[in-house]
Amino acid sequence: MQIKQVSEKFNISIHTIRFYEKEGLLNAPRNERGIRIFDDTQLRIIEDILHFKKVGMSLTDIKQILYEVKEKQKVIEILLFTKRELDVKLAELISTRKYLDCKLNWYNENCKTKDDEIC
Numbered sequence: 509m510q511i512k513q514v515s516e517k518f519n520i521s522i523h524t525i526r527f528y529e530k531e532g533l534l535n536a537p538r539n540e541r542g543i544r545i546f547d548d549t550q551l552r553i554i555e556d557i558l559h560f561k562k563v564g565m566s567l568t569d570i571k572q573i574l575y576e577v578k579e580k581q582k583v584i585e586i587l588l589f590t591k592r593e594l595d596v597k598l599a600e601l602i603s604t605r606k607y608l609d610c611k612l613n614w615y616n617e618n619c620k621t622k623d624d625e626i627c
Contacts, residue, residue, distance in 0.1 A: 509546045511536075518554055525554070531567055533557055533574065563594050 515522045528534045529544075534553060536544040546554075553574060560570045569586045572579065 509551065511544050511546070514546045514551065514554065517551075518558060520554075520558070528554070528557060531571070533567065533571055560590075563590055565590055 509517070511522050511525055514525060525534070529536065534550060534557075536546050536550050539545050556574065557570055560573065565573075565586070569590075573583050573586060576583065
């Protein structure tokens with residue numbers, strides 16, 4: 509798969525893919541014409557990077573997880589820390605969603621028309 513196809517597959521810019529390569533997160537081999545060819549391993553790495561970025565992980569931490577597997581305890585610490593942070597964010601989102609549900613219920617019960625004086 510070439511860089512344009514990878515960009516479309518993951519809905520990320522070509523610039524982002526090149527940035528990940530520059531930062532040492534990717535190392536896509538090139539063909540005889542110098543064109544990057546992304547194999548299944550590289551695609552999995554991109555998928556990993558995108559998941560880790562979604563939870564706010566730094567590029568340094570992502571690089572450690574991907575390439576410093578001999579530092580097993582450090583990798584586990586990073587993953588556990590990120591999981592705990594994500595659990596806190598999830599709890600906050602669930603709480604906010606419940607609050608919004610209550611507000612929606614109130615408005616649905618108390619505001620019958622657009623012209624209601626209460627609303």
